[in-house]
Amino acid sequence: MIHIDIYSDVVCPWCYVGKRRLERALTEFGGDVRVTWRPFQLNPTMPKDGMDRMAYLEAKFGSLDSFRQLEEHVLAAGTSEQIGFVFEKIARTPNTILAHRLMWVAEREGRQDAVVTSLFRGYFEEGADIGAIATLIRLAERAGLSQDIAARALQSEEGTAEVKAEEAAGHKLGIRGVPYFIVNGTYPISGAQPVESFVSALKRVAENGTGRKAGV
Numbered sequence: 001m002i003h004i005d006i007y008s009d010v011v012c013p014w015c016y017v018g019k020r021r022l023e024r025a026l027t028e029f030g031g032d033v034r035v036t037w038r039p040f041q042l043n044p045t046m047p048k049d050g051m052d053r054m055a056y057l058e059a060k061f062g063s064l065d066s067f068r069q070l071e072e073h074v075l076a077a078g079t080s081e082q083i084g085f086v087f088e089k090i091a092r093t094p095n096t097i098l099a100h101r102l103m104w105v106a107e108r109e110g111r112q113d114a115v116v117t118s119l120f121r122g123y124f125e126e127g128a129d130i131g132a133i134a135t136l137i138r139l140a141e142r143a144g145l146s147q148d149i150a151a152r153a154l155q156s157e158e159g160t161a162e163v164k165a166e167e168a169a170g171h172k173l174g175i176r177g178v179p180y181f182i183v184n185g186t187y188p189i190s191g192a193q194p195v196e197s198f199v200s201a202l203k204r205v206a207e208n209g210t211g212r213k214a215g216v
Contacts, residue, residue: 001032002205007040007170007180010099010130013074013085016120018179018192020081025198031206036107037116039100039167040178043093050094050131057093077192084125094123094131101159102136104166106145114143 004022008015026033043056054064061067071087078085099119106115118139122128128135133154140150153159170180181189181198183205189198 001034002202003184004033004035005038005182005185006035007038007175007182008178009040009042009096010103010116010119010123011093011096012042012178013078013124014192015179016083016124017074017077017081018181019116019120020083021192021195022181022198025195025202028195028199029202029206031202033202035113037103037112038170039103039163040170040175040180041096041100041167042178043095046093046095048095048131050092050129053090053093078124086125086127089127090123091127092129092131094129096131097160097163098133098136098154099130100163100167102140102145102150102154104159104163105149105153106140106143109145109149111140111143111145115140115145118143 006015006019006022008018022035057064057067061070075085077083103112103115103119106112119130119136122135122139123130128139130136130139133151136154137147137150141147173182177190179192183189183201187201187205189201
């Protein structure tokens with residue numbers, strides 16, 4: 001079995017695009033592959049309640065015009081992957097630590113990929129506030145994770161230490177941007193690469209057992 005660790009953040013549109021491209025690559029590859037999602041906060045100092053999205057974009061990109069130019073590329077990529085980005089519906093940029101803790105819990109329950117999909121869809125296609133516990137519980141339940149399990153985790157500190165440890169491990173690898181894929185612990189793929197790049201990497205690892213050492 002091939003194992004892929006994906007470092008990502010649920011407020012990263014390219015991570016959503018990368019997920020769709022990897023899924024198509026896995027279908028084409030046809031081998032036995034296990035995917036695990038790992039935490040990487042793009043905005044680790046974000047206030048607990050998040051912040052107004054327009055204010056965030058102006059602070060990050062200098063102006064909304066600069067963001068709009070980048071947005072066009074994301075929208076085009078989304079269209080090619082059948083993702084209906086609705087950036088105009090996103091009112092706040094959230095702190096994502098709760099979302100990462102939910103994904104950690106979902107992995108233990110065998111529902112991680114479904115929960116990740118629900119979070120991406122909720123934030124990017126529905127404008128949901130994924131920094132709010134009630135929203136996260138709803139999106140988790142939609143993905144087949146027990147409402148009780150999600151609520152218990154999010155209303156406590158369950159998974160906090162583990163998520164921080166996993167994120168620290170990613171930083172030690174030198175990861176500075178996401179999405180970042182590590183195949184079998186050795187072969188790194190940075191960015192939302194074309195489907196054929198993923199397929200080529202999977203075939204190479206399947207044939208050789210390993211790739212090159214992970215790192216940026």
